[in-house]
């Protein structure tokens with residue numbers, strides 16, 4: 001097969017790597033699960049509780065006794081403070097006892113530790129237990145339902161005909177505020193939450209990982225008074241039309257044909273832009289430090305944080321620190337960030353411009369460039385991107401990777417913060433460290449005191465203090 005498909009042979013090592021990593025990850029999960037199964041779940045406690053139940057007077061009675069006991073009750077009786085329901089002990093008609101692991105506990109193993117149900121069953125069987133599958137399935141169903149609900153965006157009743165109007169013109173690369181004409185107002189059945197479509201807007205709609213803008217929409221009256229004020233809580237894209245999801249604060253909603261003034265929440269947008277540009281820097285730095293093959297699988301860019309998913313082996317701690325350091329260097333460089341529109345046919349020929357193959361691009365694409373001469377398409381980082389960005393890497397502020405983890409076989413996720421979000425994170429982290437230390441020093445009063453985090457210290461100093469106290 002390798003000869004027919006040379007790329008299969010070339011990819012074989014990668015595939016083998018992925019399979020091996022998956023196996024390792026699975027074994028690790030098993031180890032953790034087994035620990036929990038033995039230590040935390042305390043199967044011995046089960047056994048002891050069984051003995052206790054069997055020695056209880058109720059059980060001895062010839063009335064048949066109570067049919068069921070709660071393991072947690074028994075645990076408490078035995079001096080255990082554990083509040084989790086671990087299992088039940090069901091007395092069969094013949095007087096023997098069925099030792100049952102609760103569905104809640106089996107689900108906890110699965111949900112928290114990725115412990116598969118059939119393994120729980122196997123181990124349970126070895127120890128003479130059964131597992132409450134019905135309850136397990138019920139909890140699985142509830143979780144699926146929660147996930148489905150969380151995923152489901154608030155449906156707005158949009159008639160397709162309503163949206164067959166002129167595409168919305170996006171002004172948000174250059175402006176944060178604009179006058180616009182109301183094309184249509186949707187969701188009239190919820191008059192307090194109208195969805196407004198304008199002919200043009202500075203509000204960025206959720207797209208390419210970047211969240212939708214928030215802002216304000218003002219309906220001016222004829223004599224410089226204001227007849228309506230609405231808060232834009234999200235901006236979404238339906239085809240080529242942007243929909244502003246709003247909440248009426250005062251007055252009335254705008255009407256089709258009316259002129260309105262719309263503005264973006266500038267602080268929030270600034271935070272989002274910093275996170276978007278730094279996502280590109282992160283992507284570039286991963287290529288430099290880890291591998292050219294670390295390709296992007298998805299991202300979230302919000303005001304609070306960014307996440308970046310990519311195909312790779314797990315990163316070593318040192319690699320994470322190196323990536324973080326490199327990104328911070330590029331931020332200190334204050335490199336220019338520029339964007340240029342070029343024909344897609346031209347972009348396709350450039351191997352130095354990152355693009356998603358298989359993604360549908362229009363005839364004209366935007367290239368986001370970091371470094372180099374602005375618009376000369378000679379930056380160190382160049383990607384096709386429709387998002388909004390800062391103008392200089394210096395605007396990003398401090399950058400910190402807070403998590404690096406697996407989200408699927410061969411796919412890693414980095415969670416990071418920059419700018420004010422990083423400052424906020426550093427403050428919280430410093431407080432957490434301080435708390436941990438204080439709790440520790442109460443137990444061991446003779447311990448050398450930890451240098452107090454200076455709440456006025458700059459973020460980079462604070463981050464250094466955090467690193468130092470983690471290392472010690």
Ligand SMILES: [Zn+2]
Pocket residue numbers: 208276280368383384385386387
């Ligand atoms: Zn981008």
